[in-house]
Amino acid sequence: MSDLISIKGGREGLKMRFDDTAEWGSLVEQLERQLAQNQAFFHGARLTLDLGDRTVSEAQLAELLGLMQQHGVVADALSASARESRNAARAAGITARPLPRYPDPPPGVAPAALDSEALLLTRTVRSGQVVRHSGHITLIGDVNPGGELIAGGSVVVWGRLRGFVHAGALGNSEALVCAVELRPTQLRIADQIATAPKGGPRAPEVARIEAGQIVVEPWESYKR
Numbered sequence: 001m002s003d004l005i006s007i008k009g010g011r012e013g014l015k016m017r018f019d020d021t022a023e024w025g026s027l028v029e030q031l032e033r034q035l036a037q038n039q040a041f042f043h044g045a046r047l048t049l050d051l052g053d054r055t056v057s058e059a060q061l062a063e064l065l066g067l068m069q070q071h072g073v074v075a076d077a078l079s080a081s082a083r084e085s086r087n088a089a090r091a092a093g094i095t096a097r098p099l100p101r102y103p104d105p106p107p108g109v110a111p112a113a114l115d116s117e118a119l120l121l122t123r124t125v126r127s128g129q130v131v132r133h134s135g136h137i138t139l140i141g142d143v144n145p146g147g148e149l150i151a152g153g154s155v156v157v158w159g160r161l162r163g164f165v166h167a168g169a170l171g172n173s174e175a176l177v178c179a180v181e182l183r184p185t186q187l188r189i190a191d192q193i194a195t196a197p198k199g200g201p202r203a204p205e206v207a208r209i210e211a212g213q214i215v216v217e218p219w220e221s222y223k224r
Contacts, residue, residue, distance in 0.1 A: 004030045007047075007152070007170075009119060009134035013076075014045060020052035028063060035071040040188065041150060041169035043072040045132055049089075051080040061088040118153070125149065125163060134170065145185055151175070157182075167207075177207040182216065189214055 004019045004027055018027060035042055049064070056064075065075055078089035078096045086096035118136040125131055125139065127146025136153035147163035149155050152170040154177065161179035166188040168175030173190040182205040187194045189207065194214040204219040 005034055007134040008050075009117070009132075009152075014047035014132065014134060015050050015079075016047050017050040018052065018054060020054035024060065028067065031064065032067055035068065035073065038170050039071060040166055041132070041152065044130065045072075046074045046076050048077040048079060049075050049094075051078065051082070051085050053081045054085065055082040056080075056085045056088055058088045058091050061085070061092055065092060065094075119151075127163075143184075154178070173209050175208075178204065178219065180204045182207065187214060 004022045006017045008015045008017060022030075061078075068075060075094055078086065078094050079098070080086050080089070080096070081098065086098070089096035118138060119131075119133040120138045120140075121131065122140045124141045125143045125147035127144050130148040130150065131137060131139070132148075132150045134152040136155070137149055137151040138156045138158070139149065140158045142159040143149060143157060143161045143163040143165070145162050149157070149161075149163070149165045150169050151167050153167065153172060154175045155165055155167045156176075157165075157179040159179070160181040160183065161177075162181070162183050162185070164186050165177055165184045167177045168190040169188070171190055173192075175189055177184075177187060177189060185195075187207055189209050192209055192212070192214045194207070194216075205216050206219055206222040207214055207216045208222075209215075
C-alpha cells in the first residue's frame, strides 16, 4: 500500500502493518488516504492491526478505529510489542497479543514481496461468503452466485465463477481473472467494471484490461 502501511494476507485473514517509527499524524493521514483510494477492497473487511514496537494511547487507537469504521473496516485483533498498546486494545474491546519480531527477508527479496503471497483454496464459495486477499487468489472449486472473490492481485478459478469477482482491487491494472467457466454477476479489474460475457459455457477464458477496458478472450488465444 505504502511505505508507512502495508497489507499482508494469509489463511488467517488480513493483517495491516504500521511503520512503528513514522510520525503519528503522517500515519493517520496515510491510512485515511489508502482507505479512501481502495474502498472496493477494504469495505466490509475484518483485519488484525500490527503496530510493531509502536506505543499508542487509548485516544490514538480510538482515532484509528474511528477512521476505519468510517470506511466499513473492522479491527478484530491487535498485535504489538508494547504493553501500553495491548492495554489500549483491550480497553477498546479488541483481542490483543504480543508480537514476535519479524525475521529479516532473504537476501535479494524486498519486504513487499513477502506481503503479496498467493492464497490457494480448495472449496466452494457460496452465496454470502467473501474471500478477500491482498495478493493473488487461486481457487480450486466454484464461486456460486452471491459469493465474492476480492484480490489485490490476479484471480484464477479452476471451476465455475458465477459470483462477484474483483481482481487488482488495490489498483493493479495488470491483474487477470481466469476461470474454467467465466460467468460472474459482475467482473472488476482495478477500477474497470464489466458484466458477464453473453452466451453459453465455453472454453476457459481470461479477462484483462486492454486500452482502458476489460476484454475477455479464450485461454488459448491469450497464451499466444
